[in-house]
Amino acid sequence: MKTPPTKSAPTNPTAPASHNPPAPKNAPPESPVMYETENDLKLDGRVELNRLMNERLASIVDLQMQMKQAHWNVKGPNFIGLHKLFDEIAEALEDYVDTIAERIVQLGGIAEGTVRSAAARSRLPEYPLAIADGATHVEAVARALSTFGAEARTTIDEANALGDADSADVFTEVSRGIDKWLWFVEAHTQAAK
Numbered sequence: 001m002k003t004p005p006t007k008s009a010p011t012n013p014t015a016p017a018s019h020n021p022p023a024p025k026n027a028p029p030e031s032p033v034m035y036e037t038e039n040d041l042k043l044d045g046r047v048e049l050n051r052l053m054n055e056r057l058a059s060i061v062d063l064q065m066q067m068k069q070a071h072w073n074v075k076g077p078n079f080i081g082l083h084k085l086f087d088e089i090a091e092a093l094e095d096y097v098d099t100i101a102e103r104i105v106q107l108g109g110i111a112e113g114t115v116r117s118a119a120a121r122s123r124l125p126e127y128p129l130a131i132a133d134g135a136t137h138v139e140a141v142a143r144a145l146s147t148f149g150a151e152a153r154t155t156i157d158e159a160n161a162l163g164d165a166d167s168a169d170v171f172t173e174v175s176r177g178i179d180k181w182l183w184f185v186e187a188h189t190q191a192a193k
């Protein structure tokens with residue numbers, strides 16, 4: 001009979017094997033703490049994937065709330081269409097947030113998805129708070145989506161380079177979705193007046 005793993009406490013792969021204290025609360029990102037897992041991906045790769053995916057998680061949590069910011073504050077003749085579109089994007093992003101966070105945990109990492117973690121690590125510029133008209137929101141939303149889209153696309157290659165086709169697939173799905181939403185948003189500006 002296979003003996004189940006007895007250790008469930010997080011371990012720090014950078015510490016000596018005999019010396020793995022329990023994870024400190026609010027561990028800084030430069031000290032990744034990993035749970036033991038039977039997952040066959042190598043620990044070094046999982047540590048790096050944990051770091052990369054937590055960076056993406058921060059940005060996409062930020063992006064989700066930026067879409068809500070646009071949803072709440074857009075005004076003008078295209079109000080209702082944009083109001084609904086920005087909310088649809090936020091809902092889609094919520095699913096991506098969950099998928100990325102759970103992928104982190106599946107690899108033995110800790111999903112660091114609090115608003116404060118997102119604020120500290122997001123690579124997105126802050127969404128402009130004082131804008132109102134639809135065209136300005138369309139421009140700001142398109143920029144936010146494309147900024148995160150570039151991050152997601154880069155992560156496909158990074159995950160593949162670390163031998164993790166499944167995380168690459170997650171980011172392929174996310175990247176494809178972001179491209180679709182970018183199209184929905186930019187279509188408001190691409191027709192001749």
Ligand SMILES: [Fe+2]
Nearest residue numbers: 071072083087
């Ligand atoms: Fe709403």
